[in-house]
Every structure is written in structure tokens, then in C-alpha cells.
Amino acid sequence: MKHLVISSVLSLTLFHLGQAQRAVSQDxxxxxxxxxxxxxxxxxxxxxxxxxxxxxxxxxxxxxxxxxxxxxxxxxxxxxxxxxxxxxxxxxxxxxxxxxxxxFREVKTPASQAITGVNPRVLQERLRSMQTHLDLRYGQQQEGGITFRLVGVMHDLSATYLKFKVENQSSVVYRTDFIGFQRRQRYRKGFFAKEKEVTFPIEPLVAQNIHPVLPYSEGYYYYALPLWAYGAKESLLATLREESGSRTLTLKISPRLIRRADLF
Structure with a gap:
């Protein structure tokens, strides 16, 4: 009987230790x-x-x-x-x-491999070719001495290619973390209902040239996104995020601009 009690207490203790360990290891x-x-x-x-x-x-x-x-x-x-x-x-x-x-996905497949018909080498070549294209003014945002511009948009049959320019007019280096993308959609449930918005994350197929922008200088970033035909109530959001600071800027890219972009 004594051994049974000790065994039960030990099992209960191990159970609570396991529960505590799982709680500590929560994401x-x-x-x-x-x-x-x-x-x-x-x-x-x-x-x-x-x-x-x-x-x-x-x-x-x-x-x-x-x-x-x-x-x-x-x-x-x-x-x-x-x-x-x-x-x-x-x-x-x-x-x-x-x-x-x-x-938290178990199988993390790169976006460029998950989409059929997309050749990663072609994506890289397209982005490199955009470096030689003249900058156009498609939109910009400014904050904290940083100007975030969209200066190039093009398509092929499988992807959309974006060229961004970041100008640093401050004396503090801008260490870029990444540019995040979202598809924003406006919708209404019912004729008299208030219009709402929902956003969906977009995983880039390829990114090039992510680097810090030194004080009083400029830099370019190049991204390839999965091809998407944006509707009238949709838009593309590009958010520039700083790794060691809070200067975050978001560009709203209109569906009309994307639909009318040139083809390679």
C-alpha cells in the first residue's frame, strides 16, 4: 500500500511537472x-x-x-x-x-515553389532587369526623415514585380527589416450595412537587395509577388518596417495602377 501511494504521488508530480513544462514552452x-x-x-x-x-x-x-x-x-x-x-x-x-x-505550419514551402509555373531563376532575372528601368512616381509616404516610394511596377504571366526607393534624409541609419504586403478588400454585408475592410497577407515570391540605408543616402528594394487581378474594392498595401526603430511607412497601391502596369 505504501509503494502504491508513493507511486501515485510520483505520477501526479510528474503530471504537474509536464503540465508546467508545456505551459512554459507555449509560443x-x-x-x-x-x-x-x-x-x-x-x-x-x-x-x-x-x-x-x-x-x-x-x-x-x-x-x-x-x-x-x-x-x-x-x-x-x-x-x-x-x-x-x-x-x-x-x-x-x-x-x-x-x-x-x-x-506554425509543419510544411513550410517557399512561395516560389508552391505556385506552379513559376521559375525562381526567371523571377530573379526580371528583378535584376528592373534596376535599369527609369524611376516613375507611383506614390510615396514620408515619416521621420524617411521617404518610401514606389517607382516601378511590371508583370509577366506569373508574377507582379515591384521596385521601391527609400530615401533617408535623417542622420540616423535606416536598418530595413523587411517590406510586408497585404491585400486589402472592402465589403458590405447587406444593402444598409456599414462597409468593412479585411486584409490578407501576401508572401513574396522573391526579394532582392535588402540592406541598410545610410544617413543622407538612398536605396532600392525589389520584390516579386504572386500575380493577382485586383478588383475595384481591393488594393495592395506595402509596409516598410525598420529593424531597430519605429519609422514604419505604408503605401497604398491602387488596383488601377496594378492592372495597367506594363508587361515584360
């Missing part, structure tokens, strides 16, 4: 109140819930969950989701400049 998802972060899964998400909905908001979009903080510097809170009838648990924590994507 932390950093979120800000300025932009959405996306949790990507292999299968559709059927349920999502946050510990304190007054601090964070979560929304299901197919195989992804969109999360955003409701205010600046809110406390951490747990997040629970059901993915393909399996539970997912994590912690939402505030950070001014979080990652845009948290990839």
Missing part, C-alpha cells in the same frame, strides 16, 4: 496596436479566443488568425485556438514592432 506571439500580426496554420481554424478581449482582438481568416492589440502597452494574455480539431495555446504579448507573420 509567444508579439502584437502591436498599429498593425495586425498573422498566425499561419496548415488547416482551417474553427475557434479562437483570447484571455482578455479588452486588450487584444483576434479574427479567423481560413487557415490564419489575425491578432491586434486594442491599445498601447497592454499586458500579456493567453490565446486559445482550435485548428483541425486540435487545440493551440499561446501567449499574446505587446511589442511596438512585432513580426507580421508567425508560421
Amino acid at each position: 509567444t506571439v508579439y502584437v502591436s496596436d498599429q498593425a495586425k500580426s498573422y498566425l499561419l496554420f496548415d488547416h482551417p481554424v474553427s475557434l479562437v479566443d483570447v484571455g482578455n478581449p479588452a486588450w487584444y482582438e483576434a479574427q479567423i481568416e481560413g487557415n490564419a488568425v489575425l491578432v491586434v492589440a486594442r491599445a498601447d502597452s497592454v499586458p500579456a494574455t493567453p490565446i486559445y485556438a482550435v485548428v483541425n480539431n486540435e487545440p493551440f495555446t499561446g501567449v499574446l504579448s505587446f511589442q511596438p514592432q512585432p513580426n507580421s507573420f508567425y508560421d
